[in-house]
Amino acid sequence: MTDDFEDHCWKDVIPPETLEVYSCYRRKTFIGPNPALLAIDLYEVVYRGGALEPHLLAKTHPNSCGRYAHEAIEPTRQLFAAGRAAGLRIFYSTGDTRDASKPNFVTATKRVRPPVDPSDYAIRPEFKPQPGDVVITKQRASVFYGTPLLAHLTQLGIQTLIVCGESTSGCVRATAVDAYSNGFHVVLVEECCFDRSPLSHKVNLFDMHHKYTDVMHLSDVVTHLKTVQPAVRKAG
Amino acid sequence: MTDDFEDHCWKDVIPPETLEVYSCYRRKTFIGPNPALLAIDLYEVVYRGGALEPHLLAKTHPNSCGRYAHEAIEPTRQLFAAGRAAGLRIFYSTGDTRDASKPNFVTATKRVRPPVDPSDYAIRPEFKPQPGDVVITKQRASVFYGTPLLAHLTQLGIQTLIVCGESTSGCVRATAVDAYSNGFHVVLVEECCFDRSPLSHKVNLFDMHHKYTDVMHLSDVVTHLKTVQPAVRKAG
Amino acid sequence: MTDDFEDHCWKDVIPPETLEVYSCYRRKTFIGPNPALLAIDLYEVVYRGGALEPHLLAKTHPNSCGRYAHEAIEPTRQLFAAGRAAGLRIFYSTGDTRDASKPNFVTATKRVRPPVDPSDYAIRPEFKPQPGDVVITKQRASVFYGTPLLAHLTQLGIQTLIVCGESTSGCVRATAVDAYSNGFHVVLVEECCFDRSPLSHKVNLFDMHHKYTDVMHLSDVVTHLKTVQPAVRKAG
Amino acid sequence: MTDDFEDHCWKDVIPPETLEVYSCYRRKTFIGPNPALLAIDLYEVVYRGGALEPHLLAKTHPNSCGRYAHEAIEPTRQLFAAGRAAGLRIFYSTGDTRDASKPNFVTATKRVRPPVDPSDYAIRPEFKPQPGDVVITKQRASVFYGTPLLAHLTQLGIQTLIVCGESTSGCVRATAVDAYSNGFHVVLVEECCFDRSPLSHKVNLFDMHHKYTDVMHLSDVVTHLKTVQPAVRKAG
Numbered sequence: 001m002t003d004d005f006e007d008h009c010w011k012d013v014i015p016p017e018t019l020e021v022y023s024c025y026r027r028k029t030f031i032g033p034n035p036a037l038l039a040i041d042l043y044e045v046v047y048r049g050g051a052l053e054p055h056l057l058a059k060t061h062p063n064s065c066g067r068y069a070h071e072a073i074e075p076t077r078q079l080f081a082a083g084r085a086a087g088l089r090i091f092y093s094t095g096d097t098r099d100a101s102k103p104n105f106v107t108a109t110k111r112v113r114p115p116v117d118p119s120d121y122a123i124r125p126e127f128k129p130q131p132g133d134v135v136i137t138k139q140r141a142s143v144f145y146g147t148p149l150l151a152h153l154t155q156l157g158i159q160t161l162i163v164c165g166e167s168t169s170g171c172v173r174a175t176a177v178d179a180y181s182n183g184f185h186v187v188l189v190e191e192c193c194f195d196r197s198p199l200s201h202k203v204n205l206f207d208m209h210h211k212y213t214d215v216m217h218l219s220d221v222v223t224h225l226k227t228v229q230p231a232v233r234k235a236g
Numbered sequence: 237m238t239d240d241f242e243d244h245c246w247k248d249v250i251p252p253e254t255l256e257v258y259s260c261y262r263r264k265t266f267i268g269p270n271p272a273l274l275a276i277d278l279y280e281v282v283y284r285g286g287a288l289e290p291h292l293l294a295k296t297h298p299n300s301c302g303r304y305a306h307e308a309i310e311p312t313r314q315l316f317a318a319g320r321a322a323g324l325r326i327f328y329s330t331g332d333t334r335d336a337s338k339p340n341f342v343t344a345t346k347r348v349r350p351p352v353d354p355s356d357y358a359i360r361p362e363f364k365p366q367p368g369d370v371v372i373t374k375q376r377a378s379v380f381y382g383t384p385l386l387a388h389l390t391q392l393g394i395q396t397l398i399v400c401g402e403s404t405s406g407c408v409r410a411t412a413v414d415a416y417s418n419g420f421h422v423v424l425v426e427e428c429c430f431d432r433s434p435l436s437h438k439v440n441l442f443d444m445h446h447k448y449t450d451v452m453h454l455s456d457v458v459t460h461l462k463t464v465q466p467a468v469r470k471a472g
Numbered sequence: 473m474t475d476d477f478e479d480h481c482w483k484d485v486i487p488p489e490t491l492e493v494y495s496c497y498r499r500k501t502f503i504g505p506n507p508a509l510l511a512i513d514l515y516e517v518v519y520r521g522g523a524l525e526p527h528l529l530a531k532t533h534p535n536s537c538g539r540y541a542h543e544a545i546e547p548t549r550q551l552f553a554a555g556r557a558a559g560l561r562i563f564y565s566t567g568d569t570r571d572a573s574k575p576n577f578v579t580a581t582k583r584v585r586p587p588v589d590p591s592d593y594a595i596r597p598e599f600k601p602q603p604g605d606v607v608i609t610k611q612r613a614s615v616f617y618g619t620p621l622l623a624h625l626t627q628l629g630i631q632t633l634i635v636c637g638e639s640t641s642g643c644v645r646a647t648a649v650d651a652y653s654n655g656f657h658v659v660l661v662e663e664c665c666f667d668r669s670p671l672s673h674k675v676n677l678f679d680m681h682h683k684y685t686d687v688m689h690l691s692d693v694v695t696h697l698k699t700v701q702p703a704v705r706k707a708g
Numbered sequence: 709m710t711d712d713f714e715d716h717c718w719k720d721v722i723p724p725e726t727l728e729v730y731s732c733y734r735r736k737t738f739i740g741p742n743p744a745l746l747a748i749d750l751y752e753v754v755y756r757g758g759a760l761e762p763h764l765l766a767k768t769h770p771n772s773c774g775r776y777a778h779e780a781i782e783p784t785r786q787l788f789a790a791g792r793a794a795g796l797r798i799f800y801s802t803g804d805t806r807d808a809s810k811p812n813f814v815t816a817t818k819r820v821r822p823p824v825d826p827s828d829y830a831i832r833p834e835f836k837p838q839p840g841d842v843v844i845t846k847q848r849a850s851v852f853y854g855t856p857l858l859a860h861l862t863q864l865g866i867q868t869l870i871v872c873g874e875s876t877s878g879c880v881r882a883t884a885v886d887a888y889s890n891g892f893h894v895v896l897v898e899e900c901c902f903d904r905s906p907l908s909h910k911v912n913l914f915d916m917h918h919k920y921t922d923v924m925h926l927s928d929v930v931t932h933l934k935t936v937q938p939a940v941r942k943a944g
Contacts (some may be wrong), residue, residue: 013907014905014907015907017761017762018763018904018905018907018908020763021762021763021766021904021905022904022905023766024766024770033629034629053725054729055725055726055728055729058728058729058731058732062729062732089339098373100365100369100370101370101371101372101373101384102370102384102388103325103368103391103392104368129336132339134336134337134338134339135336135337136337137337139384139387140384140387140889141885141888141889141920142885142889145384145387145886145889146382146384146386146387146889147382147383148337148338148375148376148382149382150382150622150655151375151381151653151654151655152338152339152655153626153655154625154626154654154655155339155631155655156339157505157506157629157631159626159627159629169915169919170915170919173885174885174889177849177850177881177882177885178853180849181623181848181849181853181854181882182622182623182626183622183623183625183626183627183628184626196726196729196730197722197726197729197730199721199722199723200726200911200914200915203877203907203908203911203912204911206908207877207878207912211849211877211878249671250669250671251671253526253527254527254668254669254672256527256530257526257527257530257534257668257669258669259530260534269865270865289489290489290493291490291492291493294492294495294496298496376652377649377652377653377684378649378653381650381653382653386858386890386891387889387890387891389891390861390862390867390891391867391891392891393741393865393867395862395863395865405679405683406679406683409649410649413613413614413645413649414617416612416613417612417613417614417618417646417859418858418859419859419860419861419862419863419864432490432493432494433486433490433493433494434490435485435486435487435490435675436490436675436678436679439671439676440675440679442672443641443642443676447613447641447642561811570845572837572842572843573842573843573844573845573856574842574860575797575840575860575863575864576840601808604811604812606808606809606810606811607808607809609806609809611856611859617856617859618854618855618856618857618858618859619854619855620809620854621854623847623848623853623854624811627811
């Protein structure tokens with residue numbers, strides 16, 4: 001339907017046989033009606049240690065996305081600027097660090113986790129929430145799980161989510177799948193999603209683009225947002 | 237099946253024809269396996285103004301349950317004591333008063349709501365949470381809606397919820413229905429649930445007893461808890 | 473705000489002290505944007521035995537609402553006619569009678585249930601689903617629990633649910649509370665909701681009107697629907 | 709913690725730098741308490757066209773997993789045999805093909821979908837459901853979304869899900885993430901999960917193993933199941 005459908009960052013890792021298998025998914029991507037911006041886990045801990053390769057930070061900052069986090073800062077600023085100019089509602093997520101919010105010794109696997117420092121989960125200053133923005137705290141990967149996000153979106157008449165943040169293979173994917181399941185049109189902004197693993201980043205974007213979402217380039221999203229009218233719930 | 241099935245506070249308001257309609261629901265009540273205690277919205281604002289009739293407090297403390305809140309304090313202390321002695325996990329709920337946790341002008345009806353004072357939502361000192369207890373903050377009536385409660389219960393292997401708190405016709409009912417829907421056995425402790433409206437209290441307990449839950453007297457619950465082994469998730 | 477706010481079927485059972493407690497909930501009722509019609513459990517079994525008092529049917533047809541079901545037929549026909557004329561999307565619910573849809577011996581209480589006959593759960597002919605209507609099958613009281621209803625509503629941009637059906641104190645209430653929690657504006661059409669117990673019917677409508685929904689008279693809903701434009705999801 | 713932690717099918721595609729980044733996730737895998745078997749989408753359409761490479765079937769059978777589906781038959785038979793011998797509850801999922809189960813023209817992206825043939829969604833005879841097994845029909849990728857699965861698991865006291873089926877990068881992943889979010893311990897049986905794309909299969913198993921689940925070999929799961937006592941809900 002369009003030659004651009006596979007013109008994305010996964011081009012160098014997906015073999016031609018797989019593209020052939022997925023050829024029936026080709027379609028025109030778009031931004032649906034009544035969009036909001038959803039910024040996933042843009043908190044301090046993923047920027048720690050600076051713009052290095054993540055494996056060089058694995059010992060000191062095991063949750064840092066290093067250079068991938070830092071390279072996404074400028075595109076993400078542009079996305080926020082375009083979203084705010086279009087009057088979009090902006091939702092953030094971050095970790096729930098509140099005392100007593102969960103049973104303290106229970107985990108689903110035997111993985112050992114480091115103690116939590118609340119400052120790790122402050123939103124990066126470049127994307128500081130403004131009055132009227134909503135910040136969802138969560139305990140799981142998906143911003144929908146165990147949170148009232150869905151209720152807010154319904155009340156506001158939101159039907160489309162423009163998604164950025166990290167990690168592509170973790171919270172972004174879990175959230176995007178839930179958003180799709182719940183009936184939203186989901187747009188993932190390629191240059192504004194990031195991950196510690198380039199291969200997981202690419203394969204997850206490929207998976208989501210074919211199954212659940214429209215992966216779009218920042219430039220196309222910004223161009224579109226110049227034409228958008230914000231979703232406002234009418235008072236009936 | 238048992239003559240005690242309808243021996244509850246609703247006796248003076250439910251007409252005999254309705255009891256006849258519901259006679260097919262008679263069964264033996266019980267406390268199921270792996271119980272936890274769930275204390276709903278035992279926060280300061282519902283005790284405000286003292287042990288008066290609620291309508292005398294309507295102007296000054298519109299959310300107070302007055303005498304009904306105060307009369308439930310002593311039975312609820314006994315329930316907590318029995319639950320802690322049996323080693324039960326204890327979950328509380330209270331209101332989410334965090335800034336930025338929701339879009340600030342959106343409501344589902346045109347009802348005018350007063351501004352929120354965080355101290356209103358502190359748990360009453362008689363039932364103060366202890367280390368290891370979990371306090372769920374919520375934005376809706378049901379403690380399950382928009383919260384991770386269900387995940388915690390599953391991880392802990394909880395199958396039964398012993399419920400107390402307020403209001404019977406509001407957050408208790410919404411939570412009990414959700415707990416039932418999610419597959420839990422639910423026990424409502426009659427003397428430890430309260431409401432601003434005696435009629436709503438009685439009719440809601442009647443409805444829930446026949447459709448979703450086992451309404452039991454405090455004395456029967458306390459007696460049972462002396463025999464309970466706490467639910468502990470085994471490490472596999 | 474309006475003198476009509478308490479002019480409903482509960483007038484003869486709610487004492488003045490309780491109306492005083494709830495006076496702060498007074499507001500103007502309305503039908504919100506992008507409405508759909510949700511018809512709950514209008515299936516054959518609740519009409520069985522004819523228009524008798526339910527307690528006279530308790531032995532032969534324990535799930536029948538008798539005269540209350542039959543008295544609601546004509547108003548519900550009018551509601552459907554008005555909804556279809558306005559181009560509203562129509563959703564129905566009924567019981568899930570599919571083999572293998574649940575573990576066969578598991579129940580939450582010890583209540584004994586009769587075997588299921590699929591014809592019991594056919595929608596009453598007066599309200600027969602038309603092509604394009606959606607029929608949700610469910611296992612629990614709320615039409616939202618364990619069903620994809622929410623996804624459909626989001627995809628269609630629905631923000632308001634106009635609700636009719638039965639029972640007021642069972643599936644209607646469970647559904648209305650879930651709809652409210654999920655961010656919808658909910659209108660309950662008084663004359664089109666019914667129950668086996670008149671007291672439960674009245675008290676549940678009272679509870680919901682003050683806490684979660686706008687209970688409106690059929691005539692007001694029909695008048696409003698003449699002005700409604702149907703919700704259609706734009707293709708972006 | 710164990711040298712076997714990365715001894716899985718992804719070894720040939722994950723670069724050493726990424727393994728270094730994820731080294732902090734190393735832990736001992738295990739099968740948790742009260743397990744059930746969950747078999748995802750083992751329906752006819754994914755076996756169509758025989759044991760060929762999927763790209764050779766893309767035109768005639770675009771949903772077939774070809775050789776990957778057929779290679780998983782024998783290991784999956786062994787898994788079912790071990791699960792039944794251990795008395796595990798068995799849950800299946802398949803597509804919801806019921807008329808009127810959804811609004812017929814609504815989709816989240818502009819992808820063109822072929823018409824549905826109900827026989828496509830019959831469970832493959834090798835794994836035919838037995839009396840007492842539960843078959844969940846679903847409209848979305850995750851078996852949890854829009855279904856009552858969670859309620860059944862809670863009622864039965866299930867805390868662990870042993871998962872097989874397809875596709876690894878689609879319904880298996882969406883389900884595994886939801887199961888993890890809901891508090892279950894999840895075991896993915898490597899040889900019994902399959903996908904049309906080998907790269908997506910490997911990367912998704914890698915992602916899930918590190919973030920949400922324990923990916924285990926069939927032989928280890930079968931050995932373990934010989935020691936398992938079935939989860940039975942006690943009657944209280």
